[in-house]
Amino acid sequence: MKACALTAPRRLDIIDWPDPAIREPQDVLLRIESVGVCGSDIHYYVEGRIGSQVVEYPYLVGHESAATVIETGPAVTRVKPGDRVAVEPAIHCGDCDQCRAGRPHTCRRLRFLGCPGQIDGCLCERIVMPEACCYPIGPATTFDRAALAEPLSIGIYAARLGQARPGLRAAILGAGPIGLCTLLASRAEGLDSFFVSEPIPERRALAERAGASCTADPYGEDLLAAVSADTPELLDLVFECSGKQEAFDDGVRLLKPGGLFVLIGIPTEDRIHFSMDELRRRELTLQNVRRQNACMRPALDLIEQDRVDIGLLQTHSFPFGRTREAFDLVADYGEGVMKAMIHVGPDA
Ligand SMILES: [Zn+2]
Numbered sequence: 001m002k003a004c005a006l007t008a009p010r011r012l013d014i015i016d017w018p019d020p021a022i023r024e025p026q027d028v029l030l031r032i033e034s035v036g037v038c039g040s041d042i043h044y045y046v047e048g049r050i051g052s053q054v055v056e057y058p059y060l061v062g063h064e065s066a067a068t069v070i071e072t073g074p075a076v077t078r079v080k081p082g083d084r085v086a087v088e089p090a091i092h093c094g095d096c097d098q099c100r101a102g103r104p105h106t107c108r109r110l111r112f113l114g115c116p117g118q119i120d121g122c123l124c125e126r127i128v129m130p131e132a133c134c135y136p137i138g139p140a141t142t143f144d145r146a147a148l149a150e151p152l153s154i155g156i157y158a159a160r161l162g163q164a165r166p167g168l169r170a171a172i173l174g175a176g177p178i179g180l181c182t183l184l185a186s187r188a189e190g191l192d193s194f195f196v197s198e199p200i201p202e203r204r205a206l207a208e209r210a211g212a213s214c215t216a217d218p219y220g221e222d223l224l225a226a227v228s229a230d231t232p233e234l235l236d237l238v239f240e241c242s243g244k245q246e247a248f249d250d251g252v253r254l255l256k257p258g259g260l261f262v263l264i265g266i267p268t269e270d271r272i273h274f275s276m277d278e279l280r281r282r283e284l285t286l287q288n289v290r291r292q293n294a295c296m297r298p299a300l301d302l303i304e305q306d307r308v309d310i311g312l313l314q315t316h317s318f319p320f321g322r323t324r325e326a327f328d329l330v331a332d333y334g335e336g337v338m339k340a341m342i343h344v345g346p347d348a
């Protein structure tokens with residue numbers, strides 16, 4: 001089959017790749033239709049690594065996908081050939097302490113699509129996944145929208161860890177795809193006061209359409225003055241979705257005593273600094289978010305019931321043969337891009 005592989009830093013080529021095959025009774029052979037380009041894919045594309053996870057070339061990234069079922073193993077009951085599905089990219093063992101504690105997302109033997117050292121990604125024509133990772137979608141749901149369930153699931157999980165609810169005052173720092181998904185998911189939970197900090201004007205405009213009450217450019221405006229003009233006691237909740245040191249500093253400044261700082265962005269650097277004095281005096285809580293836990297079905301429900309405007313997320317789409325252009329566009333923040341989708345299969 002054909003795959004679009006990372007072959008060197010900032011290089012993607014369509015090459016021949018071994019065909020996947022069903023090996024376990026619960027396996028499902030899928031034809032990939034639509035793949036979203038994620039910020040983490042871009043880290044592997046540009047830097048060749050995220051922290052300790054380093055790419056060995058050639059390698060396939062891609063983990064936000066929707067697909068058509070081609071063939072199923074003998075034990076599969078959840079889907080059948082021809083079904084259209086959203087794909088959960090994480091395969092957990094079901095057996096370790098984390099899985100048994102209801103934390104499959106931090107499974108000791110987790111294998112995640114397009115995560116170096118684990119399994120290949122889905123920027124290819126076909127993959128095999130266990131049936132537990134296949135979520136059937138309705139006929140009215142496009143493959144693009146179904147593929148967006150994966151980033152939305154992270155927003156839902158972040159909103160849950162942030163205990164998003166009506167009456168809170170929140171900020172979102174960084175209105176990229178994950179920031180926007182966190183905003184959409186928190187709004188679905190009833191939270192309706194969002195200050196959004198984002199340097200790119202097109203992204204601020206999208207955040208406003210998604211329901212931001214106020215937006216600002218963190219490099220051109222005084223965020224503390226902007227927030228305290230409206231909310232002098234400062235914020236209950238901040239979602240960090242940019243991974244930038246400046247945003248971590250902003251978040252600490254914008255929280256009221258007892259506030260909750262939810263950390264979702266992936267920093268390029270290995271270390272981020274906090275003022276321990278600030279954290280301690282105002283007794284702030286830091287909450288890390290590791291992808292998502294059991295939020296794929298809730299994400300698809302929000303999308304399929306039109307309870308979030310997921311269409312705001314997708315700004316671009318590219319045929320499979322132009323995947324590299326999509327990656328360059330996202331890497332360079334060109335054309336006001338939010339989410340670029342790659343149409344791999346014939347039905348996307
Ligand atoms: Zn992603």
Ligand SMILES: [Zn+2]
Nearest residue numbers: 093096099107
């Ligand atoms: Zn496990």
